[in-house]
Amino acid sequence: MATKRRRAKIKPYPGPAGGWGSAKSVAEIAIREHVAFKGSSLLMEQNKPEGYMCVSCAWAKPAKTHPLEFCENGAKATAWEVTSRRADRAFFDRYTLSELEQWPDHDLEEQGRLTHPMRWDATTDKYVPVSWAQAFQEIGRELHALDPHHVDFYTSGRASLETSYMYQLFARMYGSNNMPDSSNMCHESSSVALPESIGASVGTAILSDFENTDCIFYIAQNVGTSSPRLLHDLQDAVDRGVKIVTFNPLRERGLERFVNPQSPTQMLTGKETKISSEYYQVKNGGDIAALFGVCKALIEADDAVQASGESRVSGEDGKPKDPDNAAMVAFAASIAAADKKHVLDHDFIKEHTAGFEAFAAAARGHQWDELERISGLSRDQMKQAAATYAKSDAVMMVYGMGLTQQLMGVQNVHMVCNLALLRGNIGKPGANICAVRGHSNVQGQRTVGITEKPGLAPLDKLSELYGFEPPRWTGRSTVETCEAIMNGQCRAFISLGGNFLRAVPDTTAMEEGWRRLHLSVQIATKLNRSHVVHGEIAYLLPCLGRIELDEQATGPQAVSMESSIAHFHGSRGKTKPASPELLSEPRIVAGMAKATLGETKVPWDSWVQNYAEIRGAIERTYPETFKDFNKRLFTPGGFVRPLPARERKWVTKSGKANFLTPEKLFPEFSVQSNDILHLATLRSNDQFNTTIYGYGDRFRGVEGTRKVVFINPEDIIRLGFVDGETVDLTTAIDSNNIRKVMALRIVPYDIPMGCCGAYYPETNPLFPLAHHDPKSKTPSYKLLPVRLSRSTEIPRD
Numbered sequence: 115m116a117t118k119r120r121r122a123k124i125k126p127y128p129g130p131a132g133g134w135g136s137a138k139s140v141a142e143i144a145i146r147e148h149v150a151f152k153g154s155s156l157l158m159e160q161n162k163p164e165g166y167m168c169v170s171c172a173w174a175k176p177a178k179t180h181p182l183e184f185c186e187n188g189a190k191a192t193a194w195e196v197t198s199r200r201a202d203r204a205f206f207d208r209y210t211l212s213e214l215e216q217w218p219d220h221d222l223e224e225q226g227r228l229t230h231p232m233r234w235d236a237t238t239d240k241y242v243p244v245s246w247a248q249a250f251q252e253i254g255r256e257l258h259a260l261d262p263h264h265v266d267f268y269t270s271g272r273a274s275l276e277t278s279y280m281y282q283l284f285a286r287m288y289g290s291n292n293m294p295d296s297s298n299m300c301h302e303s304s305s306v307a308l309p310e311s312i313g314a315s316v317g318t319a320i321l322s323d324f325e326n327t328d329c330i331f332y333i334a335q336n337v338g339t340s341s342p343r344l345l346h347d348l349q350d351a352v353d354r355g356v357k358i359v360t361f362n363p364l365r366e367r368g369l370e371r372f373v374n375p376q377s378p379t380q381m382l383t384g385k386e387t388k389i390s391s392e393y394y395q396v397k398n399g400g401d402i403a404a405l406f407g408v409c410k411a412l413i414e415a416d417d418a419v420q421a422s423g424e425s426r427v428s429g430e431d432g433k434p435k436d437p438d439n440a441a442m443v444a445f446a447a448s449i450a451a452a453d454k455k456h457v458l459d460h461d462f463i464k465e466h467t468a469g470f471e472a473f474a475a476a477a478r479g480h481q482w483d484e485l486e487r488i489s490g491l492s493r494d495q496m497k498q499a500a501a502t503y504a505k506s507d508a509v510m511m512v513y514g515m516g517l518t519q520q521l522m523g524v525q526n527v528h529m530v531c532n533l534a535l536l537r538g539n540i541g542k543p544g545a546n547i548c549a550v551r552g553h554s555n556v557q558g559q560r561t562v563g564i565t566e567k568p569g570l571a572p573l574d575k576l577s578e579l580y581g582f583e584p585p586r587w588t589g590r591s592t593v594e595t596c597e598a599i600m601n602g603q604c605r606a607f608i609s610l611g612g613n614f615l616r617a618v619p620d621t622t623a624m625e626e627g628w629r630r631l632h633l634s635v636q637i638a639t640k641l642n643r644s645h646v647v648h649g650e651i652a653y654l655l656p657c658l659g660r661i662e663l664d665e666q667a668t669g670p671q672a673v674s675m676e677s678s679i680a681h682f683h684g685s686r687g688k689t690k691p692a693s694p695e696l697l698s699e700p701r702i703v704a705g706m707a708k709a710t711l712g713e714t715k716v717p718w719d720s721w722v723q724n725y726a727e728i729r730g731a732i733e734r735t736y737p738e739t740f741k742d743f744n745k746r747l748f749t750p751g752g753f754v755r756p757l758p759a760r761e762r763k764w765v766t767k768s769g770k771a772n773f774l775t776p777e778k779l780f781p782e783f784s785v786q787s788n789d790i791l792h793l794a795t796l797r798s799n800d801q802f803n804t805t806i807y808g809y810g811d812r813f814r815g816v817e818g819t820r821k822v823v824f825i826n827p828e829d830i831i832r833l834g835f836v837d838g839e840t841v842d843l844t845t846a847i848d849s850n851n852i853r854k855v856m857a858l859r860i861v862p863y864d865i866p867m868g869c870c871g872a873y874y875p876e877t878n879p880l881f882p883l884a885h886h887d888p889k890s891k892t893p894s895y896k897l898l899p900v901r902l903s904r905s906t907e908i909p910r911d
């Protein structure tokens with residue numbers, strides 16, 4: 115297939131997030147996918163009670179909905195799923211998989227929806243049609259013959275609560291806890307850190323917090339691209355005078371200014387809302403230092419108040435007491451002006467927390483020079499952020515991948531909690547932690563048992579309900595599964611959605627291991643790289659998407675998911691399925707389970723006939739969380755998952771919320787030299803993870819290419835390159851294995867010195883598997899030392 119040649123154009127984008135650019139982009143994608151949104155009510159039903167839940171991000175679905183409750187990227191994701199394009203029999207008849215291996219990711223998915231179940235045929239090297247019955251039978255037989263330790267069940271975060279519950283049950287009844295999931299590459303650092311800090315496995319914020327807060331610390335999340343509907347909550351907050359304090363190496367447009375594309379007045383007048391009131395361009399990996407700076411300023415200002423024995427930091431003459439330091443003066447004065455008795459909330463610290471003294475001592479001990487060097491921020495900036503924090507009564511902490519996909523990801527999240535605890539900013543209206551989740555049900559999957567850690571699943575309950583002995587050993591998470599694929603320990607890989615082979619680290623090396631798999635089974639909606647590279651026996655099983663009508667024996671079925679703010683929502687499919695041969699995900703899981711396990715106590719068939727029965731089983735397994743699940747399924751705004759931390763009940767070992775002190779400010783790398791830059795991998799505004807909708811990134815001014823590297827103009831000169839030059843990127847650690855990505859075009863960018871940015875998944879071959887947070891095993895996708903060298907390749911996408 116001939117890929118159309120594109121011309122790369124790099125030109126800064128002057129517009130805001132949202133606005134006319136967004137409206138135009140929605141129209142373009144509809145044309146691209148041959149979808150007639152005009153005249154159709156489909157988008158009107160997105161994220162509405164009794165409608166379908168968006169398949170893009172996991173942001174909250176409010177009870178009081180806007181007339182149109184979707185964003186630019188949500189509309190793109192819908193168009194992507196309801197596209198009229200098809201990767202049908204004729205398509206698979208035309209190409210061998212070796213040919214398809216040469217295709218770019220974009221072109222594979224652009225063929226459209228998969229239409230029929232397929233098996234790889236070794237003689238023709240093609241995917242050929244197979245019946246569902248045959249597929250289940252062979253998969254069952256093969257799994258039956260394998261040792262469950264050698265089989266891995268991957269989940270991408272889109273599958274519903276119903277499917278996920280069935281899938282984990284199938285894996286456990288089969289005898290495996292190898293349940294890697296996309297969350298292992300995403301918010302796993304939160305899943306490890308939040309229980310240690312505050313005894314909650316997920317963020318505590320709810321939507322009304324945005325109405326009650328007076329300051330939001332917005333860290334490491336790109337709202338304009340990744341969760342644009344959240345911009346409405348930020349905009350409303352800004353309109354109330356809420357301060358938004360942002361930490362991000364890049365000046366992301368959505369965090370700068372926004373025009374609500376759904377407000378005729380704003381669209382016509384072009385009235386922009388300035389989102390961040392303070393914007394701190396921290397170096398990537400520098401957040402621990404930056405947040406320590408903020409905490410140090412607060413703690414030392416509090417020390418000064420305590421030492422003076424007064425409630426104010428000013429002297430007799432009303433002037434601040436530390437006149438040598440301009441920022442300290444401003445800081446102290448601002449706190450005094452706000453008439454805060456103390457800078458810290460000592461009552462809260464005493465009653466609710468443990469570990470404050472050790473943390474405060476560490477904060478006092480860090481030197482400003484060091485904090486400045488590592489964070490890339492000045493002490494004045496850190497003190498300014500501290501002043502804004504101290505003046506606010508209710509502060510929210512909102513964060514994303516820039517914090518979690520780090521070598522010190524868990525400790526990053528601890529630091530966010532530490533800062534919140536200093537002034538009791540958890541468990542009161544307007545003050546909570548908001549971990550902005552990625553995939554639309556990634557949070558919910560863990561809630562219903564998708565985990566490799568036996569301690570996090572209700573094994574005894576499962577055993578009691580279904581009469582089997584679940585495996586008690588610790589299974590593999592994503593990086594461990596990658597290791598097992600490389601060293602041959604993993605023999606079969608079952609994939610419930612996703613594009614594992616593109617999403618994981620060290621992708622080039624991984625492909626070699628992947629080809630040695632005995633069995634690969636892919637349940638998917640569209641063709642991707644993880645399907646064209648495959649095991650000895652390979653199945654590609656097409657499923658219904660969430661937006662499609664799911665008709666079963668008892669009628670049309672609904673499914674459910676959990677949002678970023680831990681509310682559960684029902685979702686009803688609306689459109690005609692892409693092909694009559696598609697099965698729903700629950701039906702596929704049931705088919706595999708029955709063929710593999712034989713007779714069991716699980717009523718797989720009646721579950722598939724009526725998903726309300728699966729929800730009944732979920733409720734029996736988790737009675738508190740899912741009380742009256744079926745009755746509450748379509749509660750407007752979702753029904754709330756109970757979280758003790760929200761009520762200031764701390765389910766931690768100490769029984770308190772814990773201050774946890776990071777052991778260092780920054781990871782130690784084996785090499786350090788002036789020609790090394792620290793790479794953060796980024797998403798464009800025209801992709802959803804490994805799905806590349808198009809070759810542009812409007813907000814960052816890139817058109818027609820994804821093969822770029824964003825660098826500070828001074829670094830370009832310092833390293834001896836020029837704007838627009840083509841370079842290769844080489845990993846600077848683990849240099850025994852050469853990892854290289856060729857031919858990226860240099861784009862001068864407003865990013866701190868010493869840092870660079872480039873797109874995911876194109877740069878995934880650079881990441882060594884071992885380059886992950888040792889505690890959460892989350893790959894450090896936002897911090898990798900790399901070198902640049904002049905390229906001899908001609909840039910190609």
Ligand SMILES: Nc1nc2c(c(=O)[nH]1)N[C@H]1C(S)=C(S)[C@@H](COP(=O)(O)OP(=O)(O)OC[C@H]3O[C@@H](n4cnc5c(=O)[nH]c(N)nc54)[C@H](O)[C@@H]3O)O[C@H]1N2
Pocket residue numbers: 170171172187300333334335336337339340341361362363364366396397398399400401513514515516517550551552553794795796797799801802803804896
């Ligand atoms: N349109 C669209 N929506 C999506 C997705 C998509 O690909 N496309 N993906 C979905 C998924 S699965 C997820 S997890 C979320 C991801 O959503 P985000 O959490 O927004 O993730 P990223 O876009 O990878 O990067 C987040 C931000 O971190 C910043 N950053 C990088 N390194 C650092 C650092 O060291 N410190 C700080 N403070 N900031 C840093 C980057 O500049 C970027 O603005 O979005 C979901 N929604």
Ligand SMILES: Nc1nc2c(c(=O)[nH]1)N[C@H]1C(S)=C(S)[C@@H](COP(=O)(O)OP(=O)(O)OC[C@H]3O[C@@H](n4cnc5c(=O)[nH]c(N)nc54)[C@H](O)[C@@H]3O)O[C@H]1N2
Pocket residue numbers: 223269270271272273296297299300301515519552553610611612613614616617618637638639640641642657658659660699795796802803804805874875877878895
């Ligand atoms: N370098 C770098 N790597 C990263 C990241 C990064 O920021 N930088 N981010 C990481 C993150 S946060 C994540 S979450 C992972 C994402 O990793 P994955 O979740 O594995 O990947 P996706 O790209 O979301 O999966 C896309 C595929 O899902 C399938 N699909 C779509 N909808 C459905 C459905 O309804 N059902 C089924 N069965 N299949 C469906 C389609 O076939 C599509 O091709 O990538 C991670 N990798």
Ligand SMILES: [Mo]
Pocket residue numbers: 296299300301551552553
């Ligand atoms: Mo994610």
